[in-house]
Amino acid sequence: MLVEVDHSSRVALAEQIAASVRRALAEGKLRKGERLPSARALAQALEVNMHTVLRGYQILREEKLIDLRPGRGAVVSAATANRAVAVEACRYFVRLARESGFSDAEILGMVEETME
Template sequence: MLWTVDPTSPTPLFEQLAAQVRRAIADQKLTAGERLPSAKELAASLEINLHTVLRAYQALRDEGLIELRRGRGAVVIADDPGLVNLHLMADELLAEAGRLGLPHESVVELLEGRRS
């Protein structure tokens, strides 16, 4: 799996990395049970700080997409590509809102208005 980050992008590096893992899961290039590279290996290969990779992995864990196991590393546990796609769309929506200068609260209001 080849991942890259763009240090000149306004998107934080950890978010770039997490988005690429989400996309790989959504596209079923990564499936449940597969191991991700160790944080140390990935940080070295991307020439970024170890804590940046760990932050991306923690975000993915908090979303229920991966499991972090001491001694085993990061393992994909997501088995619903549709849910992962929803995460990706939400990321894209929030990124676009940020580019337009809209706070997250405005996005939530916009979405809630659509349900009425």
């Protein structure tokens, strides 16, 4: 299945859905213009609430990885897998840094130093 979730994970289900789609983009399993499953169908398959799927899709929309089109559903908009990989790496870095005890200000400082 394209999207998988672990109901016992501490990671929010919506984020797991978004991460699954990012991985599929990074691995070339999804390409620009392809449609994702409808929120209703995916919710039934994953045994989650439809609004959870919609939240996951909204995360991907905010990251500019998909477009949400009335009547057409969720469509992949990312031109390359690099964007999906960068977003996933950034999310992983922030999660790891927070788990290691860094404050948000310290995390931002590390990123700014890296960009110089």
